[in-house]
Amino acid sequence: MIIMDPNILFKKMYHFYGDQDWWPGEGFEIAIGAILTQNTSWSNVEKALENLRKYDLLNPKAILQSKDDFLKEQIKPSGFFNKKSKYLKNLSKLWIANSNPTRKELLAVKGIGEETADSILLYLLNSPEFVIDTYTIRISERIGLGSFHSKSKWKEFFEKNIEKNVSIYNKFHALFVIHAKTLCKKNNPLCISCFLKEDCLFGKMREDSI
Ligand code: SF4
Incomplete structure (x- = not known):
């Protein structure tokens, strides 16, 4: 069950954080x-x-x-x-x-x-491969994009739902990293201050329990 379209998630994150200029370095x-x-x-x-x-x-x-x-x-x-x-x-x-x-x-x-x-x-190598890391999985599960048991299933999910585009995949991964580090932290996600709280299953659950 998809609660939120991952394309909308990308747009919201990009609007909030902007370009992250990844990856540092070249060659x-x-x-x-x-x-x-x-x-x-x-x-x-x-x-x-x-x-x-x-x-x-x-x-x-x-x-x-x-x-x-x-x-x-x-x-x-x-x-x-x-x-x-x-x-x-x-x-x-x-x-x-x-x-x-x-x-x-x-x-x-x-x-x-x-x-x-x-x-x-x-x-x-500028090849459109969606990078899945623990940050991506943590945020996606909390929001409720889906529930998969392996990184390769998450990869399949994003590559099926997001246009195969190097620039988008590049930016999206960097946005997951910055969001995980600033708001959607592992032990203490800052849901009250999060721009995604209205779209997020975990954020809504926390709001209801307050
Ligand atoms: S509302 Fe909370 S759990 Fe949801 S994305 Fe934001 S910080 Fe993460």
């Missing part, structure tokens, strides 16, 4: 950021990217040639650096062989899951 740096941001905040990723920039390590060849310990040291601020250094090397290897990989090829790389693959495809 292969976007793919590096998509891996480094796994399980950490973007501020930590920025520190790691700054280190990589300092040593000219924002390209696949340089990453592949870098010594493991040196690479780990540079990406340490983003956490899980042992794993992430391997993931960066795995992706670099693929990229050198094929800098325009398909979703299937990306998902075959160890360390690249659906969210990372779709971020790379959307923001770096």
Whole structure:
């Protein structure tokens, strides 16, 4: 059951927050950021990217040639650096062989899951793949857009209901992130101040219980 048309949701969020200018960075740096941001905040990723920039390590060849310990040291601020250094090397290897990989090829790389693959495809390769993250699911469930048991089902839902358009998908994902961080917070959503409270199942429930 669709309570609110996701296209209306997009328009309301865009009207409220405006353009978010995502993704920060350009070229292969976007793919590096998509891996480094796994399980950490973007501020930590920025520190790691700054280190990589300092040593000219924002390209696949340089990453592949870098010594493991040196690479780990540079990406340490983003956490899980042992794993992430391997993931960066795995992706670099693929990229050198094929800098325009398909979703299937990306998902075959160890360390690249659906969210990372779709971020790379959307923001770096301009392919209309809807990025589903925990923010998107949290907000969509609270509003009552639907109820699905997996990220891939949510992806199907958005791609079926929203025009396949890189610019819209790009903006929509960024809007989910900013809304989750400012109003629709995990533990304490600020429903009273939320511009979506009239459209939101969770927001209405909270209002009724006051
Ligand atoms: S009303 Fe509350 S639960 Fe609904 S979108 Fe706004 S902050 Fe989130």
